[in-house]
Amino acid sequence: MNEKKRALNEVFGLLKLSYHNQFNSAFPDTETLNHAKRLWLESLAAFSPVEIVAGAKRAIRQSEYLPTVHKMLQLCAAGDNGLPDARAAYREACNAPSPKANYNWSHPAVYHAGRDSNWFFLANNAESAAFPVFAEHYRKICARVLEGEKLPAPEQLRLEENPSKPLTKEENAQKMAALRAEFDI
Template sequence: MASHKNPGTQLTSAQGTHQSGTSSQTQTGNPELEARKRALNEVFGLLKLSFHNQFNSAFPDMQTLNHAKRLWLESLSGFTPEQLVAGAKRAIKQSEYLPTIHKMLQFCAEGEHGLPDPRAAYREACNAPSPKANHSWSHRAVYHAGRAADWFFLANNPESSAYPVFASHYKKICERLMAGESLPAPKQVQLEHQAAKPLSKAENAKKLAELRAHLKI
């Protein structure tokens, strides 16, 4: 007699295709996809053991659990099976709470890309000496996020105003990295022997006003 497995314990090919055909990733016969499904089942097993009460509260029944697994499978599609499991283990070590998909993206990315968390990245961007391109960055994403947020803006505004702007740019850049994009290295600046003339108070105020208008803050 054939055994009957609990449908909520594993992601199967049938479960993967029980959708409205939104993604080709759920097609059967894909060894890479099947490996990621097995890894995600392992991830959910690890999270259940480590965050038992939170896990049962978040996924109180099989239908909710299966929907969550399909959503995680799609949302974490940029990572290998090994990165998924490593991300779960990192979450268990570093967090007191059951990770959301957003946090799992960060935990998985930390191992693969060496990305610092947003707050640490912000502090590095603010504290890095000029010229910024010549700084030894923990990750290129920090430099590119700081450049996108505007160095002058970061240096002349309190953290309460500057951090959200930086974090928004950093999040987008991290998402591009997770999607497989490569970031160019900062172009090294040839240091001048003669120091640049500092801006006057009026020039600083004008530049800050223009930047605020551009960022609509």
């Protein structure tokens, strides 16, 4: 726990340097700052000290605004190869080639949100209509991931291992004759 407290103090130091005016507005006194630190410590308990500091550094790189606890949860979960933001995930889902299950997704959450949103719907509707639907599915899936759920990777589609042999001309003629007789054609 001491390591997490040290990491959280480092995070708040980084945030104060990066978002000086916003930080001082959000945490005007020591009491408010201490309450915030306790809330963040409790909310980010699932993450290691390294992930917490990395999340803060991602916030500094990606946002001009002081992150909320919710945003920090997303940034800590993102990792080096983790959850992209909703807009990037939407673009990835829309641009992925078919078959979708065979695409190398940045995170399984993107695939699952796209599948739940309906690939056809995403491909055939304007972004103004499709993005809100995708974003809502993605938000729900990300919340499950942040709670510790491990999403299964998409099941890769494969060709059958023992494909059947094509029929000869004689076998085709026999099958056709049998079908004609069966349907009285």
